[in-house]
Amino acid sequence: MSEKSYDLIVIGAGPGGYVCAIRAAQLGMKVAVVEKRKSLGGTCLNVGCIPSKALLQSSHLYEMAAHDFEGHGIKVKPSLDFDTMMKRKDKVVADNTGGVAFLFKKNKIDHLIGHGTLTAPDTVKVVGEDGEQEVKAKNVVIATGSDVMPLPGVEIDEKQIVSSTGALELPKVPKSMVVIGAGVIGLELGSVYRRLGAEVTVIEYLDFILPPMDGEVRKQMQRILDKQGLKFMLGSKVTGAEKNKKGVKLTVEPAKGGDTKEVEAEVVLVAIGRRPYTDSLGLAEIGVDMTDRGFVTVDENFQTNVQGVFAIGDVIGGAMLAHKAEDEGVAVAELIAGETAHINYDAIPSVVYTWPEVGAVGKTEEQLKDAGIEYNVGKFPFTANGRARCNGETDGFVKILADKKTDTVLGCHIVGPEGGDLLQEVVVGMEFGASAEDIARTCHSHPALGEAVKEAALAVAKRTIHM
Numbered sequence: 001m002s003e004k005s006y007d008l009i010v011i012g013a014g015p016g017g018y019v020c021a022i023r024a025a026q027l028g029m030k031v032a033v034v035e036k037r038k039s040l041g042g043t044c045l046n047v048g049c050i051p052s053k054a055l056l057q058s059s060h061l062y063e064m065a066a067h068d069f070e071g072h073g074i075k076v077k078p079s080l081d082f083d084t085m086m087k088r089k090d091k092v093v094a095d096n097t098g099g100v101a102f103l104f105k106k107n108k109i110d111h112l113i114g115h116g117t118l119t120a121p122d123t124v125k126v127v128g129e130d131g132e133q134e135v136k137a138k139n140v141v142i143a144t145g146s147d148v149m150p151l152p153g154v155e156i157d158e159k160q161i162v163s164s165t166g167a168l169e170l171p172k173v174p175k176s177m178v179v180i181g182a183g184v185i186g187l188e189l190g191s192v193y194r195r196l197g198a199e200v201t202v203i204e205y206l207d208f209i210l211p212p213m214d215g216e217v218r219k220q221m222q223r224i225l226d227k228q229g230l231k232f233m234l235g236s237k238v239t240g241a242e243k244n245k246k247g248v249k250l251t252v253e254p255a256k257g258g259d260t261k262e263v264e265a266e267v268v269l270v271a272i273g274r275r276p277y278t279d280s281l282g283l284a285e286i287g288v289d290m291t292d293r294g295f296v297t298v299d300e301n302f303q304t305n306v307q308g309v310f311a312i313g314d315v316i317g318g319a320m321l322a323h324k325a326e327d328e329g330v331a332v333a334e335l336i337a338g339e340t341a342h343i344n345y346d347a348i349p350s351v352v353y354t355w356p357e358v359g360a361v362g363k364t365e366e367q368l369k370d371a372g373i374e375y376n377v378g379k380f381p382f383t384a385n386g387r388a389r390c391n392g393e394t395d396g397f398v399k400i401l402a403d404k405k406t407d408t409v410l411g412c413h414i415v416g417p418e419g420g421d422l423l424q425e426v427v428v429g430m431e432f433g434a435s436a437e438d439i440a441r442t443c444h445s446h447p448a449l450g451e452a453v454k455e456a457a458l459a460v461a462k463r464t465i466h467m
Helices: 015-026 042-047 049-072 082-106 184-195 215-228 322-336 365-371 386-391 419-431 436-440 451-460
Strands: 003-011 031-035 110-113 115-120 123-128 131-142 146-148 176-180 199-203 231-233 236-243 248-254 261-265 267-270 274-276 309-311 350-352 357-362 375-381 397-403 409-416
Touching: 003 015, 003 115, 015 031, 015 042, 015 082, 015 322, 031 131, 042 049, 042 082, 049 082, 049 184, 082 110, 110 123, 131 322, 176 184, 176 261, 184 199, 184 215, 184 267, 184 350, 199 236, 199 261, 215 231, 215 357, 215 365, 215 397, 215 409, 248 267, 350 419, 357 419, 365 375, 365 409, 375 451, 386 451, 397 436, 397 451, 409 419, 409 451, 419 436, 419 451, 436 451
Parallel strands: 003 031, 003 131, 031 110, 131 309, 176 199, 176 267, 199 231
Antiparallel strands: 115 123, 123 131, 146 274, 236 248, 248 261, 350 357, 357 409, 375 397, 397 409
16 A cells, blocks of 8 residues: 655545645645546536536527527528537537646646545545555545435436436437426426427426525526426425336325326436535544534534544535535635635525526525515516517516615526626626626626616616616
8 A cells, every 4th residue: 555645635526626626736735636537527527517508508509490590580490419419518528527637737736536535634545446545635625525315215227217417318318308306407407308309397396496596586487497398396296206118107296295196207307406425435433523414514714623624515515506616625725825715605606507597696585585684676677688689588687686775786686698697797796895886887888688787786776777
């Protein structure tokens, strides 16, 4: 058994882990990353964010060609080449993971391939295809992310009953698909296969989709997705699954109790959430505190109760988002190096990459009401935006919530074309404590979708121009 020593070992090469490693290397540390996959990037780059967005883009273009081009004076009859679409997705993944590998070489970061287990606060045992080795470090960062949440009575086989991972590798477009869970992953992947020709039904335990988005956003998106062809069974729970040659037969009953019914589909996607991944990491053995739900407990500096052992990203809870993990990776590297770091958790954006997109940052109306905070609302629809009309994409709105006394922006919620990108100017504004008037008095190019953000900010003071 060989032994190497580092300033920092990161366990997990997802967005949090690899960004942490790069920043630490920039700060002069000798760094290694332990990752069981041969390719870097974790769930996000390999079987999550990147491949799903590649398929969302391809399926969106296919649907536009089939249904929208004619209105622009372009007459085509598209045919689907699913194999090519999937190969393109695979190439996008390979290009991104290869890019991270290049950054590791550039920053002289060692990639130790295998499963990492802490045998002491400063020691990690790595077991891989090439055997076992033990490495030591002054500091260790746990960045192992999260895994698919299982559903009792519905066993995932990644063929007929799939997780998001299996849904990204289907050999063909199914004739029918049931998505269990109306969250981000379920609606994104459900949209992909609905666009490509599958009949998609979404079953959700709650009475609404997209928890915990703003209530008005949830209602608007359900109407839009329903119009696009997604079918919804809300307030329902799946209690069992029976597989056969034709597909899967699900047993479904009302969440509040009542008669059961059967729902059949060729493929079932389980997308009810994710849970922290801490399997066989040795955390309990070295005394690291964890919550009842399995999240690693850390302080404001991402330090666990065990000196020298830190944790970031999905594994510590909060918003399970790649960019949140990235910011925490940078922060913990800088803190370990003796610098200061800052993350404003009130300005972490969230995006749903359906079409139209959903972008959200800060508080919802429901949260502000529950907290007793008085606020003003400014809202502007894309039907009144010139560029949206030019593009033929007028579904949705921009809504800005501002403190009634100070006019400080407390939240922004967008349903609309490029909603995730449009949101970013508000995220930057919130980071610097902007008021709605600050955004309203900032010149926006014309004609542009971003003018809807300006008009929503104007609407906070009831002085929109184009409505």
